[in-house]
Structures are given as C-alpha cells and as structure tokens.
Amino acid sequence: MAHLLGADRVTLTLGTRTLLDEVSLGLDDGQRIGVVGPNGAGKSTLLRVLSGLQETDAGRVTRAGGVRVAVLDQRDDLTAGTVLDAVHGSADAHEWASDSRIRAVHAGLLSDVGLDADLASLSGGQRRRVALAALLVRDDEVLVLDEPTNHLDVEGVAWLAAHLVERYARGSGALVVVTHDRWFLDAVCTRTWEVHDGGVDQYDGGYAAYVLARAERARTAATSEEKRQNLLRKELAWLRRGAPARTSKPRFRIDAANALIADEPPPRDRMELSRMATARLGKDVLDVEDVTLAFGDRVLLDDVTWRLGPGDRIGVVGVNGAGKTTMLRLLAGRLAPTSGRVKRGKTVQVAELRQDVEDLDELADLRVVEVVEREKRSIVVGGKELTAAQLVERLGFPRDRARTPVRDLSGGERRRLQLLRLLVGEPNVLLLDEPTNDLDTDTLAALEDLLDGWPGTLVVVSHDRYLLERVCDRQVALLGDGKVRDLPGGVEQYLDLRRDALGAAASAPAASPVAAPDAPASGGAASPSPADVRAARKEIARIERRLSRIADLEKALHDKMAAQATDHEAVLALDAELRALAAEKDDLEAAWLEAAEVAG
Template sequence: MNLLNVEKMSKSYTEKILFDQVTLGINEGDKIGVIGINGTGKSTLLKMIAGIEEPDEGSLVKGKSVRVEYLAQSPDFDENLSILENVVIGKKAEEEYRNLEGEAKAMLQKLGINDFDGRIDVLSGGQKKRVALVRTLLTSAEILVLDEPTNHLDNDMAEWLEEYLNKYQGAFIMVTHDRYFLDKVTNKIVEIDKGNIYTYIANYTKFLELKAEREDMEMATERKKKSLYRMDLEWMMRGARARSTKQKAHIQRFEELRDRKVIEKQKNVEINALSSRLGKKTIEIDHISKSFNDKKLFEDFTYIFLKNDRIGIVGPNGSGKTTLLKIITGNLEPDSGSVEIGETVKIGYFSQENEYMDQNQRVIDYIREVAEYIETSDGSTSASQMLERFLFTGSMQYSLISKLSGGERRRLYLLKVLMEAPNILILDEPTNDLDIQTLSILEDYLDSFDGIVITVSHDRYFLDRIVERIFAFEDNGVIRQYEGGFTDYKEACRGEASSITAKPKSNEADNNEGSVTSKGKPKEAKLKFSYMEQKEYNEIDEVIAKLETDIEDLDKQIEESSTNYSKLNELMEQKENLEKELEEKMDRWVYLNDLAEQIENAKTKN
C-alpha cells in the first residue's frame, strides 16, 4: 500500500537547483537509503517528506492516517526535562498498550545512556543524537525519516540499530554514509544526482551494478542524440524552411536536441597522494597511561609506528579513542609515559570538529592559504585542480564558505589537511558527514599515500577497506591489537579460530615493532587476506617484473657511463635503491604466496 508520494517537486536555494520536477513514492515495507554527494539536497528531501520544509513547486501527498517521525541531524530538546522525559514526552497514546518507559530505558542503555533522570543539556552532541534516535524509534509512526542515524554510534551500537531496523515493520527513509549498514537494512536506494532522483529496487551493492547499467544506457542514448543533432545541424545549414508540417517537426526536433541537457558520465576521480619524506624515526609511544576522574582510559600502552602502518582504532564511545589521538598529536599530555616524535614527522590531523572557517572567505582562498600549487607524481597541481578533484566545481570554488552545506565544509576541511602534504595522517571519525563518493575518493587517496594512517572510525566498510591492524579499547584500560581489518577483528572476538589464527596481543606483549618483523611480515599469519594484502597479492608480480626491468636498464646505462664517474655514481646509487626495494618485494612475494597457499589448504579442509 502506498503511504506517501512526492509529486513533481522542485526546490532551489538562491541559484542552486536541488530538485527539478522530481517524483518519489514510499510504500509499506520500503526501507529506503538516500545517497548523493554533499550539497545535493539529501537532508532537504528528508525535511520536505517530514513536513519541516515546503517545496517551491509540486506537492507531497500522504494518507490521512499516515504518521511521519523525523530524526534530525541536530535534534532539539526541552532542556527543562530529564533525558527520559524528553524521550517519552507526547507519547501517551503508545503508553496505553506498551511499557514505554521500560522500552525507552532499555534502548537508552543499548546506546550508552544510563542516567535516565539526568539533564539533557549536559550531554555531548553525540549523546543527544542517540537520545533523539530512541525518541524517534519509540513512536508508532508508519514512516521513519532518519538523517544520519549511525553518526555518533560505535560499532556495537550500529549493529544493534541494524538488527532493530531489519525487524522494523514500518517503512523508513534515511540518509547514511555507512555502506555496510545500507547493504544490510535497505531494499531500495534513492540517488540524488544533478537535480534528479533515481530509484533502484536494491540494496547498496546491487545499486552499484544497476547504476552502472543506467549510466551506460544514458551515454548510449546521448551518443545517438549527438549524431542526430549533427545530421539536423547540417540540414539546417543547407537552408531548411518550415514549408511543410514534416519540415516544421524536423526543425522542432533540432531545437529540442540543441537545447537539451547534455548527459555526462560521472568521472572517476584520481588524486595522487601528497606526502613529505618520512625518516626512520616516526612516533614512539612509551608506556603511556591516561585517566579522567576515576575512569581509566588506557594504561601502560606502548607502540612504535612503522612506515606505512595502517591502524584502525575501535571501542565504545567514551573509551578514550580521541584522547589517544590528542596525546599522539601533542594536544594532550598523558598521565604517565611519553610520546616521541621523529624530526621528519609532519602530522595531518583531521579532527571530529571542523576548524574555524571564515564564512565570508571564498572556497578557493581557504585552500590557497595552504598552497597555490603542490607537487605530485604527475607534476605541479593547482589549488583549483585539487578542489575540482574533490568535487568542487569551478563555480563553487568562488562561492563563499557560508553557502556550503555542512558536508561540503567537512570535505573542504579534509582537502586542506591533505594539501598540507603530511607524512602521518590522523583521522578522527573521517566518515562522519562525508558522502559516499567523497569517501571513495579518500580511500583511493590513502591507497597510494606513502606514510602512516591512524584512524578512529565506526565505519566498518572504511576500516575493512583501509586498515591492516586494529587497536581495540577494552575494559580496564587495555588496548588490544588484532591483525587485519574490522571484519577480521570481529571474527577474532567471536573466537572463530578457523578463519583467523593470529591471536590478539595485550599491551605488555608489544615490542619495538608492534606485531611485525623488520621485513613487515606479521608474526602470525591469518588465514584470510586483508583488503590491502589482496590488492598487493594481485599486483606484486607486475611490480617485481618492473623492478627487474628497471635494474636491467640501469645495468646498460652503467656500462655506457663507465668513464663518466659523476653519472656512474648516480646510476649505482639508483641501482642499489632498486635492488633493496626488489629484495623487500621478494620477501613480500614469499609471504603472500605462503599465505595464499595456507588459505587454499584451509578451504580444502573445510
């Protein structure tokens, strides 16, 4: 049964068109995920469905008995009421047949809120969002409208919400960047792109396939229209006259083709990673401890970061993850222990909160404060080109920052951090408020980043995609290490020894190189490739072949330069570096192929 329809709706802000005559229906059982880059109008669409905003044109039609409940990105509360009172207020009808307070308390506890009678105004922004989520879920609405419901949820909380929504009997429409979450709870994807809405009866993975098919069909149609336009243009240039009905129709077709919106295929954005040279000494954490009041966050933690480490930090909200990052960056002192930073270390810190931005400053000037030009492997790249690669069009670059959406400002801040060319990137919840396309750009960037990445994230997909080791905050101040990405970590926690043989290590077991040898090989191999290992395994034969070819070429040049001592020394040094790199790659080749063989043997046994 149809619950709600958006019919021929249009919406603009100043000169920016968000929606142009779009139509959307919500039916019983629909579990809809809305995606699109920041600034395309995702939150605006939700607000119009919830009745918070009105469209410029068109209408929203819903059934007489259909109730809609809205979870805002920044929810409002009555600060004169307690946490529990804010959740149950206005829900007397539900109280008649439900133990509303009991359900509210159980949900709040699941989301880490235990002081039910506490004041709402003393909660952090993330805690308030979780209280608002409970308030929304407890309604008996036919449609839930959820704007970024997974923001500020740790991994266990996100999994609880995932399970709740899978069992939910009503319909919902939500905006979220969490791709695993989208995959598991949605049965319909709504994509907002250039003022249009495209609906796919699919979860996120299937949507990617269907979108590619749609774009291919659109491009094929566009090619046909271009051919027709060229033919009609030649006909018009020969002096066409509208003497007959047929000729008039021909001229009309030409004008329609001429004035049509040209469809452009979405470009794959490639950004060469920027970084500064990182010396042998990186960051050395030596027996640090930190507590707040009576709560022990971590105790006697030691770790030396290796070049190209990819570390993901997970744990419950409030466990001390951000505190650890602040100690590493020097923004906070440990209670005991020390952190030593190498002389060549240049940290880029992407914090949870955006830095101050002058609202009257132009977007491009904000980036130019860092650099007008930067050097990449492809040569010199301008600030404008980097902005374009980060989805800021030419016109947007000269807009004021005040005109950007919250997500666009977040993306701009991220670009500024990357433009500083750090060799150690520290990312605190980088996926919050970033759209999926920007996350894909960031992930591709990190693939080629020649430095250390340390990230706190609740985004399970992002962790699986990027990290190779997990620091897990556990009870009583313990930070425990697990090899692999987030899925590997969860499997280890469940005790699935059949898929992972590497055992977690406590802090006390850490030595100067974490859990890796000087060659970068894990001491205990897990029987599953991480994402980065799989990528390396697929490419390593070609990499080795190229290194061998380069060394052969250098040998020829060395023979030809036997009398040019200056040139000879330079070539010999290049050869020495390549041979060293080849030796390291051969070690990796042996390790990866051994691991691949173990994986195959394990599959055979199973």
C-alpha cells in the same frame, strides 16, 4: 503492498535553486528506503516534504488515512527535562517497562545514560541517542531518519541496523533514511533513492546494488554517447569540406551539428581527488613506548607500547569515551603522556583532520581558492604542476564555488576544504578523526580512492565500517581498559568482544546474591587480586603482539605460495608452516580468553 506515503509531481524551489522538479514517488508498507545524493542536492528537503514539514511550490504529498509519521531531524529538538521525560513523556513506568521491544531500545541506545539524567548534562552523542530512542519506542507506521548514525559508534550502528530490519519487515510499516554510512545502507535498505539535479532516481536494493545499477546505467550511457560522438564527428567532417559546403543551401546540416554540440551534457560530478606526492618516510615513524595517559583517576592508556611503521594503515574503533580522539592527539603531539614517550621519526610530517570544522572560522572571510593559496600556491599532481585555482576545481570546487567565502560553504564543503588544506602540505602521516562526517557517498568514494593508494602512514578513527575495511589493512580497538587491542578479525571481532563483555556484565549481578559479600560462593573462584589482573593484562598484550606477528607471517607465506605455485614440494612445506601457525593461533586465542576473564 499497501501505499503509505507518496509525492505526486512535487516541485520545490529555494532561492534560485530548484531542489525538486516534478518528483513523483511512493512509499509502500514493508519498504526500507535509503536516500543518497550529493551534499546540497535536497535529500533532507525531500524528507521534510514527505513528512509534511515543508510546503511545496507545486504538486502534492499523499498519505494513507491514519498513517502516523515520526521524524528524526539532523538537529535534535530536545527541551529541558530528564531523559525519562524526553523518551516516555508522562507515561507511567508500567506502561512501557513490560514491553520487550522498548527494553531493547533502552539497552541498545541508553545503556550508559541514566533515565533520571538531566538533558542539559548530556554530550552531543548522548542527546542524539536519546532523540532516536524517543522515536523508536513509539508505534508510528512511517519512520523518517535524517543521518541517524551520526554520533553512534560501530556498536551502536550495528544495533540500530538490526533493530530496524526486524521492526520494519513486510506488513509492519516503512522506513526512509538519509545516511552516508554505506554499510548501514546495505544492511538495512531494500531500495535506494538517489536525489540529484532536481530529480529522484530509484534503484532496487541497498548501496552495493545501487552502485552496480549506476555502473550499468553509465555503461549504457557511454555506449549511446559513443554512437552520438561518431555521428558528431561525421557531421563536423562534412562541415569542413571547403567553402562551397558552407553556403545557405546546407544550413539544415549546420543546424543539426550545432544541435548535437549543444546537447553535450556537462559531467554530473566534476570532483576528482588526485593522489598527492608525499615526503619520504624513514624506517621509524611513530613509536608509543610504555605510555600511560590519565586524567585524574581516569586512565585512558595504561602502559601501552604501540609502533606505527611506514605504510601502516590502521583503523581505530572503540566504545565512546575510551580515548580514540585522545589517541590521535597524542600521536599528533598535541598532548603529552602522563608517563612514557611518543618517539617520532626524523622525516615524519604529521597532518591531522579533526572532527570539528571550527578551525576554518578564522578564515571565514577568505574565498576557497585563497585558503588553499595560503598553504601553497602550486603543487605537482600526476607529474603536472597545478595552481591553487586548478587544484580546488579538480578537488570538488567548480569555478562558481572556488570563489565562495568560507562562511557560505556547506558542512560537506567545509569538510572537503579541511582535507584539501592537509593534502597540499604533502604530509607523510595522516591522522583522520571521523573523516566521513558531512560527506556524501560520492565524495566518500573519491576520498577512499585517494586514501586507497596513498603511500604514507594512515590512522583512521571512524564508525564507518565501509571506510575502515576499504582503506585500512588492520583494525585496533580501545575497549575502555587502557589497552590498544589488535583485531585480526576486524570490526566483527570487535562486536563479538563487546557482546561478550556486555553479556558478562549482565550476568554478574544475578550471580552476586548467591555469595556473601566478603567471600566467594562455595566451590567458586575468588576474585583475582590486583597483581593477578596486572599479570593477565601483560599476558594479553604479549598474546596480541604475537597474533599480530602471526598475521604478518601468514600473509608472507600466502605470497610465497602464490609465487611458487608450480613447485609442489615448496608449496607443501609452506602449507605445513601455515598449519603450524594456525595451531599456534588457536592456542593463543584460547589463552587470550582465559587472560581476559582475569583481567576483566
């Protein structure tokens, strides 16, 4: 493989921190590299060094002759103008409109953005997609992306992953990407670089392979450590043999023991997210009853009934603008419905993690430990009472950071402090809006470990498929039609529904010239009336409720079969019930598709 880009003994110190310490690595043609590591370890700095945007203190960056490097920074640098100006500059339309690859980029990232739209009028997510599209329409050999999945929904992340895999195959350039999206890393990357403590460890494969390799390294290190500790115990035992042993004569033995003790490595990651005690939940938690929510002519929720019970764990996906964040505001009680009601159980204590971290701005002058002390000075964790200072240390803020003012925290640290403030309040309902923003993969793993065993009711809005599949038992979708649609097939079912919807929308204009504007084509079906559409939507809601019930029944039957595995007759009877449910589910799914065609 041809060498494209590399670093040779690169060293870089910013302030008092050495981010890169004699780092050497290379990027070859056909490689797709995922970069991971703790927040503040130097991932973005490494990308800037490799792309030539950051000078180094020592060492050099190598680049093959003529290699062009394109960089997507975490903050876009779009100037004034239109989307067309930003993506294609002064190029004539005929120069790019005939290129199928460029048309695919338009369809994948700019389908809801007009090319003549003013950049100043775009949302943050739309600007991010425009900046990404401006890079993908070019022909650079090396593409460097810093958090490209930020502001992309699940559908956008899936499209980007497929596009990059197809584009950066062997012999067509190379990719380096920093992202916390573990699903994306697995879907795209062929190698993983872990940045930590001034160095870069290299692993073959994506995120799953990286985790396996790290576990193996940890196991090997633990074996070596056990042997070292055995030697240490022998040395210390020898030193305790009374006064005659502690003379100048065996000084070399004392020095050897001290060397072993001094070599004791500190834990690389001191963060430990502990399970908090939660207040008791009653039978009723949150019931959304016949709720309609509209802003002017725009209806986000249309006569929705949705019930959340104790211990429910729901992941929410959907198209941008469909109302996912608005749904959380409704559940939290920060927003009143246009009609209908949200009924809350008497024992419900709701905590909401919002997307922004501005709620910490008013606490900017306080130190981390002081922020937590304002919420609660102590909390019982694992049967032990911890002070606020002990708690923040266990939750990822070592002593040198626990006294840091909030204004000096990094984005990831502010996000972690937000979550900590929620948890010390001991809620029993958690509403999380894009909780993975600004968190590194290790922090995400710790967060998932907490949520995985958390006994309360959980609702998560996220584009992170890995998180949703790890901590949620069910997924629901907001597709922009005012309904909350259950997804028995998870995120894959959602993507299938979106592909079908986009395919139907794409074929509709082609069919329209065939018929007169005020009449259906000969032999064709007339457009459904508003009454038919309403009836179809009600039928869809009924079917989805029954499909959800079937999913619960199937789980219960599987549990019974496992418990009665030795009773042949009982297993046969349960199997017959499962087959009947499967047949009913097939019929319901067919009916759902028919109703969906009418409802649009």
